[in-house]
Amino acid sequence: MFLKNCWYVAAWSDEIGDGLFSRTLLDTPILFYRDTAGRVVALDNRCCHRAAPLSLGRLEGDCVRCMYHGLKFDPSGRCVEIPMQEHIPPQARVRAYPVEERSRWVWIWMGDPDKADPALLPDTHWLDDPGWRSLSGYMLHQANYLQVADNLCDFSHFSFVHPETVGGSVAYARAQPQVERLANGVRIIRGLEGDEPAPFVRKLRPEWETVDRWNNYDFLVPGVLLMDSGSVPVGRGGANGSREGALEFRSCQAVTPETADSTHYFFAQPHNFSIDDPEATRRIHQVLLDAFEEDRRIISGQSRMLAHDPEVRMVPLGVDAALSHFRWVMNKRIREEQAA
Amino acid sequence: MFLKNCWYVAAWSDEIGDGLFSRTLLDTPILFYRDTAGRVVALDNRCCHRAAPLSLGRLEGDCVRCMYHGLKFDPSGRCVEIPMQEHIPPQARVRAYPVEERSRWVWIWMGDPDKADPALLPDTHWLDDPGWRSLSGYMLHQANYLQVADNLCDFSHFSFVHPETVGGSVAYARAQPQVERLANGVRIIRGLEGDEPAPFVRKLRPEWETVDRWNNYDFLVPGVLLMDSGSVPVGRGGANGSREGALEFRSCQAVTPETADSTHYFFAQPHNFSIDDPEATRRIHQVLLDAFEEDRRIISGQSRMLAHDPEVRMVPLGVDAALSHFRWVMNKRIREEQAA
Amino acid sequence: MFLKNCWYVAAWSDEIGDGLFSRTLLDTPILFYRDTAGRVVALDNRCCHRAAPLSLGRLEGDCVRCMYHGLKFDPSGRCVEIPMQEHIPPQARVRAYPVEERSRWVWIWMGDPDKADPALLPDTHWLDDPGWRSLSGYMLHQANYLQVADNLCDFSHFSFVHPETVGGSVAYARAQPQVERLANGVRIIRGLEGDEPAPFVRKLRPEWETVDRWNNYDFLVPGVLLMDSGSVPVGRGGANGSREGALEFRSCQAVTPETADSTHYFFAQPHNFSIDDPEATRRIHQVLLDAFEEDRRIISGQSRMLAHDPEVRMVPLGVDAALSHFRWVMNKRIREEQAA
Known part of the structure; x- marks a missing residue:
């Protein structure tokens, strides 16, 4: 359904x-x-x-x-x-x-x-804005689209699934995000000041020792992620301070069901620095490919476990607030549509 | 069933x-x-x-x-x-x-x-008649046998599925066949006078410019095709005229269910010319193999579409007269057998 | 279940x-x-x-x-x-x-x-007793565990499935075993005096012409086989006589369901001769691997046949006494457990 x-x-x-x-x-x-x-x-x-x-x-x-x-x-x-x-x-x-x-x-x-x-239609102009650069990413998940949505609603997995790519410190998992319940999805404000740089940031800016980082995004029905993320040397005010010299991204991602058990995943990572350096764009894209393969591995494993027992009870935790709301919104919208 | x-x-x-x-x-x-x-x-x-x-x-x-x-x-x-x-x-x-x-x-x-x-048992003596030659053909369709039967009941697909092998002009698709409803199948008389030669005929007889061609056959329960087909230079009366110098075939084909979703397909193309030239027999057989691979591709595609929605309503056209009658006969025979 | x-x-x-x-x-x-x-x-x-x-x-x-x-x-x-x-x-x-x-x-x-x-827990000390040697065997059957259990309950298949490995003469198939119905399985005493050596025995002891051989074992819930088997030159009293100079084995085997359609199979063939000759141990293990591949082939074939008609009626024979009892015990235990 x-x-x-x-x-x-x-x-x-x-x-x-x-x-x-x-x-x-x-x-x-x-x-x-x-x-x-x-x-x-x-x-x-x-x-x-x-x-x-x-x-x-x-x-x-x-x-x-x-x-x-x-x-x-x-x-x-x-x-x-x-x-x-x-x-x-x-x-x-x-x-x-x-x-x-x-x-x-x-x-x-x-x-x-x-x-x-x-x-x-949501605004995804960063995908072809002349001030931003990105490559086109696609993969097929062998999982229900809601499992992919769950993954995107809760970045506390960054520290465990992506320790060598986009993740980083366990402190970043512990950083409590603000979750705002929207009528058509969720808004998530996650940031940490004075953290170690994520591994991919360390490669882009080896000279940075301590950073403020953020992942602020909307995840909208039926599965569209629009994110302002970035890192900046500590002490400049993080996401709310000056973006001068920051590494900034406007990730656009979309989850579309293929079948009940498989999901199309479209993604790009627009950046507004080094925009005349195609090799930088390629490297940033490769980070995403590597990270999303890490997600695919854990999500596929989850699918195999659920296949043995589709009705398994899950134990809810605080970090599930966003995914629970998103599932609730989807379910409500589907029920309303079916009833109409 | x-x-x-x-x-x-x-x-x-x-x-x-x-x-x-x-x-x-x-x-x-x-x-x-x-x-x-x-x-x-x-x-x-x-x-x-x-x-x-x-x-x-x-x-x-x-x-x-x-x-x-x-x-x-x-x-x-x-x-x-x-x-x-x-x-x-x-x-x-x-x-x-x-x-x-x-x-x-x-x-x-x-x-x-x-x-x-x-x-x-139907008469298939052309398969081992000393005046005719053919090789043995077999393939397995990943489709219900009735999809293969449909294909064989309506040769209007020749012009679209087989434009480079046994098909040819769109005019041949437009040629209205006579369809005779038999108690145990259908009899189909399809011919066109003054048509361009089918591609395989063009290779066998490059000197022929315009031909009369015909595909006259019975398609009988549970899936046996017995055909008189051929081509002859235009003006000699086609299928009903002299067969002197014609390219004549007596194709014998049979469709047997393996399972509900797969079908054995047996076929041969006996010809009564060049019977002492094994290379000619081999080339004629290769035409059939190529053409039936073309059929298999479209029939497999059809199976994939039907798998998404087995109950899909199809829009009946005039060309479906033969396949509709054949399906009706099969259905009637199966119901009678189940009731007995 | x-x-x-x-x-x-x-x-x-x-x-x-x-x-x-x-x-x-x-x-x-x-x-x-x-x-x-x-x-x-x-x-x-x-x-x-x-x-x-x-x-x-x-x-x-x-x-x-x-x-x-x-x-x-x-x-x-x-x-x-x-x-x-x-x-x-x-x-x-x-x-x-x-x-x-x-x-x-x-x-x-x-x-x-x-x-x-x-x-x-049953006694399987032969697996690590210093007086015995064996290697670890494992394979996965694509079959329900009861099909593997059936196979192990009736060694009359030895002559037909394993004629070149652990089997041998048709006489050995004809030898009527004693079957004792245990509360938790079956006890089987199978032996033949004056038989030709099994092929693998012939390789180990080429000088032996006629032997007494035996396969005495318990097959216990939920699928554990513990066997005393061996061969000895004819006339020494077979399994009940002196084991001096005999080829003796204490096979330990276990059948554990993976799913309803697949089964883990663990096995070893401890022997108490040539215990300082790792090559002998390796060769004895290879005999088992070869023989169990023979079993797997026939059991997989059986699975394919049963998949076409899971409710097929089987014709019971005298040799089914042990497997019938084992299935009866398993069924009884499962019903009791479900009812509790």
């Missing part, structure tokens, strides 16, 4: 190029392509005639032709040609999904198209 | 040689071997004692010995030796299935043996 | 070394490690907080730390540290299992810990 009436990240812009691209989202196989004007089209990847995948078909101008029996569909999903007959039955159509492309991310709306309001 | 009281193709004759051969048919593991007279024996591939596979056993004359505890079974499935005891309980037997071997195909009857009438 | 209140072999002693070791037993993932005194600890391999596997954690003295959020557990399963908060909720614990280590085998009690009486 997934939330339908919301925007999900479906792909990086450059994943959808000249040809047909398919991806399963919310257990629904979707076909993506660009029309002749470059706009992204999203259709059910299943011909309405005999259920052949349209992704095995052929792009023809603004349309896609199923290469089983030749039915041709326009960007609205309407069948516009059946080679073997003149009459096109009105029910000969595949579902088309509202799509918005913003700052290198392609968003899709899987619910009621009338509710697909682009004003609901 | 499979139809039981009918003949299914179980194997090519040469698949059952000197040793034990096993294949799952209709979700039932079957053991095949030849007795000392060369007759094919078909038994449940599961010892009646502790369910060990007899295919891990040993052929001993007309009998097979289970190599778990040594029980020996004769071609009727009766246990004729239990090494550890004198008494052989009457229920110590495995099921034996009626088998008929005709023209390189081994047929099996999985239902009531009393109804296994060899007169019901 | 597994029997819980009994000792199961969980591992060879040397499988649990300096680090963390995990194994699934009775469908339950278990973590093993040694405390600082070298005692084996067995805990649920699933953190009580968010179900991460403790086997991805870190051993810290007598404790293990979950490396998701840093919870630390002592050998009793009690959480003794939560880095992010002072208060440790009393329900923050993982289940600990009674463990006993005897003669190179680590035993675990998966049921009510109050009933875990070490006096119930």
Whole structure:
């Protein structure tokens, strides 16, 4: 049971190029392509005639032709040609999904198209702002999306899962975050003054001995993380002080269910320093790849344990405040949607 | 739920040689071997004692010995030796299935043996007629047998799935076939006069510019295709005119369920020209292999789509007349059999 | 449904070394490690907080730390540290299992810990008796544990499954064993005087032409085989005569369910001759490995057959007396345990 009436990240812009691209989202196989004007089209990847995948078909101008029996569909999903007959039955159509492309991310709306309001899209302009640089990250988790969401709602795991990458001292795990319950997610303010630098910061700025660091972010329905994070030499006021000379990031991450047991994970780590040094951007991206492999290992292990006993009772701790609220919001939204 | 009281193709004759051969048919593991007279024996591939596979056993004359505890079974499935005891309980037997071997195909009857009438076997003499040549083709589809049957009931897919092999012009997809509803299947008469040659015909007869072509066939319960197909230079009357100098084929194909989700596919393409040129026979067979890989790709894709939503509604088109009738006949036969 | 209140072999002693070791037993993932005194600890391999596997954690003295959020557990399963908060909720614990280590085998009690009486452990002292030598054997069967138990309850399969290893003549299959029904298993006395040597005996003692051989063993709940087996030149009284110059073995084997469809199999073949010749020990062990691969092949085949029809009726034979009794005892014990 997934939330339908919301925007999900479906792909990086450059994943959808000249040809047909398919991806399963919310257990629904979707076909993506660009029309002749470059706009992204999203259709059910299943011909309405005999259920052949349209992704095995052929792009023809603004349309896609199923290469089983030749039915041709326009960007609205309407069948516009059946080679073997003149009459096109009105029910000969595949579902088309509202799509918005913003700052290198392609968003899709899987619910009621009338509710697909682009004003609901979160601001991720750092992904293509000329003052920021980042590379495109993607991985597939073999886990339910809520396990990935849990992970992103509680950075106390940084010290244990990521001691050699983005984590660091146990003190950072102990730093109590402020958790603000939002109607559509959670806002988390986590910072520590006078901490040792995280390992990746130590590599970027070997001369820094003690820093103020912060990870301040919103984690929003259905799984979008927008973060202001950084480090600065101790004593300048941390996140609230001057950002002059700080290492600053505006991470954009998104969690989209593939199926009940697998999850797409899109991520980038925009930075506003060394923006003319592609090698710096590449190294910062590599830190993320390494760290998220560490997450994937523990989340996959968690999935294997849950598979043995899906109904296991978990013991709630204080650090679960954010993930509990996020799960509560998701559950509430899904129940409301189902009831409507 | 499979139809039981009918003949299914179980194997090519040469698949059952000197040793034990096993294949799952209709979700039932079957053991095949030849007795000392060369007759094919078909038994449940599961010892009646502790369910060990007899295919891990040993052929001993007309009998097979289970190599778990040594029980020996004769071609009727009766246990004729239990090494550890004198008494052989009457229920110590495995099921034996009626088998008929005709023209390189081994047929099996999985239902009531009393109804296994060899007169019901279709005529496939082209498979070993001295005036015709063909090689033995086999592949396993990861799809329900009815998806493969659908494919064979409607050749309008030729133009889209097989544009570079056995298909050709879109005009051939548009050619309206005659569909005759038979009690035990469908008869399809498809032809086009003055068409461009199919790609494989173009290779066999580069000098032909415009042809009459035809694919006239019966597709019979439980999944046997018997076809008269060919091409001839335009103006000689096509399928109904002189076959002098024509490229003629008598394709024999059979679809047999392995499980609900996988299907054996046996096929050959007998031709009556160049019969002393094994290389020609090999090339004609290769065309079939290439074309059926094209089918397998689209049918597998269809299976993946259906797995996401097995109850999906399909939009019926005129070209579905034959497959709809075939499915209706199969369904009727299965219901009658279940009710009996 | 597994029997819980009994000792199961969980591992060879040397499988649990300096680090963390995990194994699934009775469908339950278990973590093993040694405390600082070298005692084996067995805990649920699933953190009580968010179900991460403790086997991805870190051993810290007598404790293990979950490396998701840093919870630390002592050998009793009690959480003794939560880095992010002072208060440790009393329900923050993982289940600990009674463990006993005897003669190179680590035993675990998966049921009510109050009933875990070490006096119930069977005597397997041959595994580390200075007068006997053996190597440690392990394999995983892809089959229910009762199929492996069946195999061990009836050695009439020796002649058919193991003709080139531990088996031999069909006469040995025909030799009627005495089967004594025990409250907790079966006792089997199988011997044959004046038989040809088993193939592996022939290699060890090429000069022996005719032997008395025996396989006398108990097969005990939940799946422990303790055997006195051997061969001696004919005429010395066999198992009941002098063991002077005999080839004697005290095989210790144990069957422990991993899941409903997979089974751990632990085995060793202690011998009391050539005890200063490691190469002899290695060769004797290799015979077992070869023979048990032969068993695995037939048992896997049996599993595949049963998967097609789990409810298949089997035809009982006289040789099934022991396995039938063992299954009856297991079933009775499980029913009693469930009812309690």
